[in-house]
Amino acid sequence: MGLCFFVAFSSLVLSLLHLPAAACSCGRSDCELIALAFRHVSGFQLPPPTGDCSLRLPSRNLSGAVSWMHLRSVSALRVLDLSGNALGGSIPGGFWSAPALLHVNLASNRLDGVLRFDPGSQTPPLRSLNLSGNRFTSVAGLAALPRLEDVDLSRNSLDSFPVGLEKLGRLRHLDLSHNSMRGVLPEGFPPIAGGLGYLDVSYNNFTGVVQPEAVKKFGEPAFVEAGSLQFVSAARVVAHSSSPSRSLRRTRHRRSRKRKITLLSAILSVAAVAIILVALWYLHRVDKEEQRAREEKEGGAATVGDEAGGAVQKADEGDVEVREGVSAGKGQAEQPHV
Template sequence: MELIFITTLFFLLPFTHSSCNDDLSVLASAFASVANFQSPDCSNLRSTLQELILPSRNLTGTVSWNLLSTIPSLRVVDLSGNRLHGSVPGGFWSSPSLLDVNLADNRLGGALRFGRSSSLKKLNLSGNRFTSAEGLSGLPGLRSLDVSRNELGLVPVGLGELGELSYLDVSCNSMEGDFYRDLGRVLPRLRFLNVSYNNFSGKAESMTTNKFGKSAFVNAGSSAFTSAAASAAADTSSSSSTSTHDQKKEHKNNSVRSGRRRVNRLLAVVVAASIAIGLITIVGFFVCAVKRRRRSERGWKEEERGVKAAEEVPAWVAGAKWTAPVVVFDKPLMELRFSDLAAATSGFGRESQLAEGGRSGAAYRAVLPGDMNVVVRVAEGATEAEECEAAAGFQEMAKLRHPNLLPLLGYCIAGREKLLLYEYMERGDLHRWLHELPTGHPGVEDWSADAWEPQHSTDDRRATPASSPPAGSSSATSEDWPTRHRIALGIARGLAFLHQGWAGPTSTGRAPVVHGHLVPSNVLLGDDLEPRIADIAIAYGAGGTPEGDVRSFGLLVMELVTGRGGGGGGGRRRRSRRSGST
């Protein structure tokens, strides 16, 4: 039996190798006009080419999609985050084995015409330049469709025929049309929907907005998506207003008729009253003159106080869009606006300010409805970004979830100004914990001696190095060394997730994230002193390399061990106070 198995394997091996070489030959031809493409070899593949996963590889050029579709076993294609251009012909979608295609964030454009494919389940074409889409009815098994951030203008033809579709994102397409006429057939089947930043007409019923959340309808149309309840309330108000107007008119007519009968009596009263008013006016003139003089003496003081108050409110607040909605990811039904953030931060005044900006932007403490303690940070690097671009970047940031990363809770795009919402961390940041907390503060012990200075005990042995959070000038006991070790380990885990885990096997298609500014002020501490890395610039990358992050981590660990700062404050501080993000 073993001999038969070995013999069969011996005969099949050449055919397997030949099939792999055939696939790679077709692949090389398909990418002949693409710069920076490196073809895999058969030693790294199975018997056939089943997955083509090359995200964020700086691929530039035009792919021969029809050639690529001739690879019979190709199931997954991920070429996202490159610079591919040209159009995608309808023949590519007819490949019988394709299950998952991700061409997001390239420069592909033109019209999309889908051929018939019974196998395709997931399609992501976001962040390109496609101008129209038709033939979706040829993809009956499609479950997830993302065509956001394109130039479609109209809802894709055949969308209503997709009986298995559960995920749909058509945001940022300047789409026009009636919401329910164009999307009504597919709504009952959907679990996720985003139609933000379009120009739909009509209105979304309250049941629809409750199902998908307010964040699915941000700026979705000039007069669209007013809930049915609000519309009914408006109709009731209008009816009530009309009735009230009629009643007032009738009352006015009655008053005029009765007034004519009283004219004679009132005339005598008016003459007498005029004389009395004249006397009162003379007396009042002298009283007002005295008060006016006193008021002018106080006026300059009040004006000076008003100028100071105005100076405390940032200039950008006046130009912000006060009706802009606030998107809260974990609470999609929460209805907040920029005006609510302004009210919760005293108009973004200095009393609510935690940090004055620097690289990360100014930060403010706010308590939102439901006792949500948050930090509102002004994303200074995003002022020039378009609304759709900014929204897409913030949504990508929100996907970064790890116990040692500070998650993005929500955002608000108020015109040019973009605001980010983070959890407020009561213990503040690592820089404050190391250098600003006074001796005797909970969790901080005296560190007046050098942590590594030899100390002699009664048996003439060296004591264990000092421990505990080094607070400026303090000494510590050895039992708190594990705390600092845990902080360093947590930072390392968070950084490793950004560099490797985020782009690992379970997150196919995602490029590694470089932090670029890992300093103690960007490490926040939870109640249990578990560290969380903040200021992750995924949406508007600040440059840097993984090697630079590792070097910054080494400097941070040295500061954590020695208690001596390395100049890594990372921003201008408002004051030494508890903050959620600096």
């Protein structure tokens, strides 16, 4: 009787939602479970069949709380994408025991509380997990998902490093940025060897030691504002009272300042040489003009002197003539008349 009631109730829910079982790719019983899981979610509609059992409803303006344990019972569900909605509440740890679930994307919702992973004795096949942009405060039991390859827990309110995360040997992508994580980074983290190719722990409050190989492998941006960390060099451990990004920025700032000083010195040197050359040219021009003025003055004085000399000479010649004339007159006067 209980089973009959369950089937009748499921059919009633489907009819109320105007969602025939044929519109679901997961089989009739799984579609009924999906309808039950979203019965308190506003705006929910089953997507058209896709050929596999997946539920992709990103940015559909969904709001409310999902009944996660009903969704966990969807035996064939492989992909779950509810990102970019307004779903709230917490996720029970037992949800992660879904037998076929491979990819989960619940980014940019309003999910909160402690994020627990408690699949029981099973080993879930989950490979990718994106819970970024929510309101989770802590993570527990992440090591129970050993097949995880991609994990994004960024932009939450996590206050500590997820316990067991360092045991996930298959990780390729890990983003823990923009949280409030405090405490010491686990020994050997971040791993230098292994398949982890992307890491971001920026904008947290970690302490601990970071190997130079880690900075080389994951890049400086992975540790921007990550806390008070120590960078190990070949010779010593260099401690930073502030975040590594600040020290890196200080180093870049000093280099930039040196370049600016060098450039300014070069510009000032060129300007000084130019000023000296202009001054020398000006002095040369002034000296040349003065020399020309002196030559013109001396030339004018010589001309005046020549003219004066000619006048004096003419005056002397006239005087001689006068004298000769006078002498001739006297001689004629002195001769006796015959």
